[in-house]
Amino acid sequence: xxxxxxxxxxxxxxxxxxxxxxxxxxxxxxxxxxxxxxxxxxxxxxxxxxxxxxxxxxxxxxxxxxxxxxxxxxxxxxxxxxxxxxxxxxxxxxxxxxxxxxxxxxxxxxxxxxxxxxxxxxxxxxxxxxxxxxxxxxxxxxxxxxxxxxxxxxxxxxxxxxxxxxxxxxxxxxxxxxxxxxxxxxxxxxxxxxxxxxxxxxxxxxxxxxxxxxxxxxxxxxxxxxxxxxxxxxxxxxxxxxxxxxxxxxxxxxx
Amino acid sequence: xxxxxxxxxxxxxxxxxxxxxxxxxxxxxxxxxxxxxxxxxxxxxxxxxxxxxxxxxxxxxxxxxxxxxxxxxxxxxxxxxxxxxxxxxxxxxxxxxxxxxxxxxxxxxxxxxxxxxxxxxxxxxxxxxxxxxxxxxxxxxxxxxxxxxxxxxxxxxxxxxxxxxxxxxxxxxxxxxxxxxxxxxxxxxxxxxx
Numbered sequence: 001x002x003x004x005x006x007x008x009x010x011x012x013x014x015x016x017x018x019x020x021x022x023x024x025x026x027x028x029x030x031x032x033x034x035x036x037x038x039x040x041x042x043x044x045x046x047x048x049x050x051x052x053x054x055x056x057x058x059x060x061x062x063x064x065x066x067x068x069x070x071x072x073x074x075x076x077x078x079x080x081x082x083x084x085x086x087x088x089x090x091x092x093x094x095x096x097x098x099x100x101x102x103x104x105x106x107x108x109x110x111x112x113x114x115x116x117x118x119x120x121x122x123x124x125x126x127x128x129x130x131x132x133x134x135x136x137x138x139x140x141x142x143x144x145x146x147x148x149x150x151x152x153x154x155x156x157x158x159x160x161x162x163x164x165x166x167x168x169x170x171x172x173x174x175x176x177x178x179x180x181x182x183x184x185x186x187x188x189x190x191x192x193x194x195x196x197x198x199x200x201x202x203x204x205x206x207x208x209x210x211x212x213x214x215x216x217x218x219x220x221x222x223x224x225x226x227x228x229x230x231x232x233x234x235x236x237x238x239x240x241x242x243x244x245x246x247x248x249x250x251x252x253x254x255x
Numbered sequence: 256x257x258x259x260x261x262x263x264x265x266x267x268x269x270x271x272x273x274x275x276x277x278x279x280x281x282x283x284x285x286x287x288x289x290x291x292x293x294x295x296x297x298x299x300x301x302x303x304x305x306x307x308x309x310x311x312x313x314x315x316x317x318x319x320x321x322x323x324x325x326x327x328x329x330x331x332x333x334x335x336x337x338x339x340x341x342x343x344x345x346x347x348x349x350x351x352x353x354x355x356x357x358x359x360x361x362x363x364x365x366x367x368x369x370x371x372x373x374x375x376x377x378x379x380x381x382x383x384x385x386x387x388x389x390x391x392x393x394x395x396x397x398x399x400x401x402x403x404x405x406x407x408x409x410x411x412x413x414x415x416x417x418x419x420x421x422x423x424x425x426x427x428x429x430x431x432x433x434x435x436x437x438x439x440x441x442x443x444x445x446x447x448x449x
Binding site: 018020 | 332337348416
């Protein structure tokens, strides 16, 4: 008889708790949008966070709630955006995006850095080994961050392979100089400098730097270029890739 | 000893001298797993503290009025059962009524369903013979101690990110060594509050 009591205690408690949970999940269930599950199925499930939400579940919930556009998924690209568009019943015209490093790394070195092979470590030593405080250090933190092997360093310069790059943006957060941005793949005219200092100082440190002379702004017919913080900025939505600014730039900072 | 001083000494002991992670070595799994960033470490600690206090509030009466004096050997199995159930219940209730807190703690709650730090504190309350009120204080202090350890260690780990570590120590080995050093430093608190 003695063994029955403890067995009953545990069994009854288990039963009560189980029933309690079952009832709780029934009566306190939060209604979920049916589309959310369908949207979630379309997403690749990489949980990379490139869309800006907490993983694919979070993004699916945001789309279902109408808070997010369906073209934010970088690894899924255009095909995922189209699939999402079908679920939502809207037309998607999305262009693929790629990472882009806004520096040609033509600055001289001001000292020889011999520490850990990491841009972050090097940037902590007097702002990095380059004369240009804004320039690419070139020790490959972005290469290590890229899950797709799309970034490599050739002759000390960071090269993004645009065919492999998914535009997930993992490299943008690790660059200590914040040189990497995600741009539309079909934008062929880009400013390859991020130096925010004024003209004369910029000329001193690098041969291919934007001195904010404004030539490109004047020559641009579609009004796509403006100067921000002493650097030319091209709006990819307005740019028609005519290439006039490339020829106008005396510093070869636009390619 | 009056009750105010005992509350203070329990709080001090839980946070510093008898720190859950660094002195009793309970809850090492989240300590190593969720301590990569300070903000996730903080959210996790809040969830652990919440569950510790609620679990104590539920298990103490169950032990005292149901299992005492004949079935005390059922302690472990009943406590695990109850803690797992209430963590699930907390999750459901939070999701329904307090969505912001669910969004902040949601992914951490399932992780601590059967966390040994939570089970540990409920069982230690019984072993130490604390009354109901002091048990709750003890659970709170253990949670705060867990939070202190997590945030300190998250800080240490963010320093490790930029350190030049030999290849054979990269990853978990250096993390464990760092954890040992942090635990060692907490040994300095031994003796405070008797």
